Amino acid sequence: MEINGVKIDNTFAEAFPAWVSSVIVTAATKELAYSSAVEATGFGTSVIACPAEAGIDQYVPPQRTPDGRPGYGILIVHPSKKKLKEQLIERIAECVLTAPTTAAFNGITDCEEKLPMKLHFFGDGYEYQTKVGDRSVWAIPLMGGDFLTEEEIGVVKGVAGGNFFVMGDSTMSALVGAQAAVAAIDEVCGVITSFPGGIVGSGSKVGSKKYKFMNASTNEQYCPSLKGKVPDSKIPDGINGVFEIVIDGVSEAAVAEAMAAGIRAACMVKGVKFISAGNYGGTLGPFKFELHKIL
Amino acid sequence: MEINGVKIDNTFAEAFPAWVSSVIVTAATKELAYSSAVEATGFGTSVIACPAEAGIDQYVPPQRTPDGRPGYGILIVHPSKKKLKEQLIERIAECVLTAPTTAAFNGITDCEEKLPMKLHFFGDGYEYQTKVGDRSVWAIPLMGGDFLTEEEIGVVKGVAGGNFFVMGDSTMSALVGAQAAVAAIDEVCGVITSFPGGIVGSGSKVGSKKYKFMNASTNEQYCPSLKGKVPDSKIPDGINGVFEIVIDGVSEAAVAEAMAAGIRAACMVKGVKFISAGNYGGTLGPFKFELHKIL
């Protein structure tokens, strides 16, 4: 299979279930909402060593937020529902409640379960309940004004680890291809690419051959500088750059849509030559995104 | 004391010692370095519930980075040296090593002590030692190319919690005043303002009067909406908006310079009426930044 002359590998991305919550962070201006959303989703690339996976899903204009102000929908993702709840509380309390002029609303109303945040105790008795449209919120008096927040945040069982590899004739061709992919994925609702700039520069494998105390190490099969030095390199001829896009989302459909949009956009970049995906032979994760099928 | 007609309160900011490390994150482009620096310093407003306090100190142009590429100097701050070391490792491993085309260098070379990061084990035996200028670095083969990193990161005993309040005739006057302050502080080397957009919308007090299980709660004395409702409001007449700037830095001098620059810039904004600062009567922190003295 080819798109715009770029070969699409006949393989699949393997992904895993994870709990996903969404919060809509609004503020007086788009820039203030963005600053808060970025802070609340930082240090959140991978649960290998970050306390959660997190990112901005989408900009939500004043026309579509609960309080008529500009906002950003963020996703917070964790395989453990208990950890997700802790992270929701800490990230909203520390990075949204503290930010100037913000408010926080539940982003997934169509859900079976909600996680309680209990932020209102910060009001020390001065807090009170009120309404924003038909949503019940707490108002907590602060220096910068009253902080409005819903305290029950919906959670759904989503997908973590959707992925594909962008390979190019040079490092920078693959990089720009990955950037184009992220631009496309940004438009898909219900997904995030939690790594810096949405791009992973470091593929990893489970465990380590040499250092037994490591639970993850570089995936030497995909390192251009090790081609010819490792026996089982998976880098095709003519490829000198590889980047990975990793996608978390609220559903299998959202992740599939994001993968398809991202791959198509990457294929429009000059020098991108090959698209593949990462899996562990299908033995681990229940989700299999076959590239030829989703495209 | 007045600056541009704005009254400067005769008080002081109380601050505390904390350990501070700096890492210079470089990448192929300024934007890529920025993405990584932002991710590595996210979820890092306050150690009350974040695993560290962190932020971008300054842009470092190609002319001045160890590897001649554009970079950002970030600070990571924690009262506990052990926790700081953990956070250095996790944030650089998860948010810089994983990012496309990045490298990481020690940002404080003039220090008595260095913290080891030991990232090179990720290379699973394919890593090797090399030089960038006169700096010893590890090269770890990755998909996106070889990641270069110093593994010993300098640490110094710095200052956390330098602060001042910007008060205005309206919420938005105080907000814009705080934004101008942050623009000035951004130019001072060796400091960060770790809250979203550099601004705190939620002043807090230690503990809570009503909820004994809370170790911090809203500082009702500084809430404009509670003026007239609490007996001891500290908001002067004519003030309707209050924001706080909180500064961490590598030294007392750097924090004092940042406070002075920030206060002066805030005073240039129309509607800013009063500058004050937060302290606990001087009983807790060893650092006292008297506003009239530093200006």
Next chain:
Amino acid sequence: MEINGVKIDNTFAEAFPAWVSSVIVTAATKELAYSSAVEATGFGTSVIACPAEAGIDQYVPPQRTPDGRPGYGILIVHPSKKKLKEQLIERIAECVLTAPTTAAFNGITDCEEKLPMKLHFFGDGYEYQTKVGDRSVWAIPLMGGDFLTEEEIGVVKGVAGGNFFVMGDSTMSALVGAQAAVAAIDEVCGVITSFPGGIVGSGSKVGSKKYKFMNASTNEQYCPSLKGKVPDSKIPDGINGVFEIVIDGVSEAAVAEAMAAGIRAACMVKGVKFISAGNYGGTLGPFKFELHKIL
């Protein structure tokens, strides 16, 4: 009429017909497309002394551009069709063709008339015709690769000068209100706010009372600092800040939608107190946007 407690003046905005073209500027990355779009629409606030009015209408993701790359739709506006054609050629030739990795496509396909750009002569005989989807384009060999461009750009009779005033209890309240308005208008398709940041700080009147050689001068009736100094100030009591939003668009409906969305968003900002609009008594422009009607 009130929205969120903000009084909406019972008046109308008066606007005028103008020719409008749209170009979709794509590039390898979103950032490159943005840089080109910004340059191509700069120095384009008002035809009073700029060669055209111009701005970015919207981001167009890879999923929706003709060539599957990220892009921006820009509008170029002029009362004279001849001048508009000149400006289209000059701005696309100098700011898009010259930019790295860009392409240019007609943004209004549903139109009665198209303006020719004839950029292909720049190819000096090396240019050739090809297809992007079902669009006929010229390919012009350049250093950075072949520049693809449609040469016939649709033009429609649109509307220039749709407007409203955001008034607040302080300058900064009105400013932030105007910023919120721009965030909402940005989401409306087919409109631009051509002034810096989308906001006008300088209301003007036709001609000048004192300097006969001036064809426009400050509108003293709307200057907060002249309230009480001019006999006919139109600034209500309690208002200390006024900013104007000026909107050009492809149709009366688009401008009305933008005005309504912008006004509603401004009314959500604390300290915004009054919304009005500018007109010349209805004697000049054929378009009248009555605030109470469009909201």
Next chain:
Amino acid sequence: MEINGVKIDNTFAEAFPAWVSSVIVTAATKELAYSSAVEATGFGTSVIACPAEAGIDQYVPPQRTPDGRPGYGILIVHPSKKKLKEQLIERIAECVLTAPTTAAFNGITDCEEKLPMKLHFFGDGYEYQTKVGDRSVWAIPLMGGDFLTEEEIGVVKGVAGGNFFVMGDSTMSALVGAQAAVAAIDEVCGVITSFPGGIVGSGSKVGSKKYKFMNASTNEQYCPSLKGKVPDSKIPDGINGVFEIVIDGVSEAAVAEAMAAGIRAACMVKGVKFISAGNYGGTLGPFKFELHKIL
């Protein structure tokens, strides 16, 4: 000559004299100053068809602006002093005076000559003279507050057209190399790169071989897609991407410093292979920047 393994061509960039003015645009916030500076310098890539060449020289923090607010220093450049004066007036009047909360100051105080802007007539008699520090300014009452501006703007005889080519093994290697170069040049005071993102994708030659009515056309010798199709291609073996950086500056020294910094930064990008520069054999311009000499 080589830098980081990249060959530096033994040639020179040829450049021409031009008049240069600098204006410092300040505003209440950094973002507002930036919006105004961007608008004022837009549609300003090349005087071939733009009314001026213009760009942002540098950010000037509150600590260093005349009025203690954040600002940007912009350069406006034209071979004709008369045209430069016209452009100064139009760009400042339309893009700075009109912008929210801005002020405008002369950026080159050490000059032999100043150009008058006469913006104060816009005040219709309500304007008045005042001081900002030791600078005489006019205050013009506007909706958004009083606009402060110096009316005499210094002009110096500078340099236009300093340049170099970044060539890489792929289009994207050359592109990222050019982006790194721009990041370095941005740090040099007194220079601009006026094209979108600072990068030129379209090298041109004077006149046209085929179309006699064109006064500039593509430089086929530097088009990768024409290599092998034109007899005199100047693209070395192994090169598939070429971008040009064009620099205007206040002095020969500033342009030389910018060229050197930009070339060095480009050479740090993987896949960049060759650096050259454009000249017309030295018959036209009085300024010759020999690459081996300036580095």
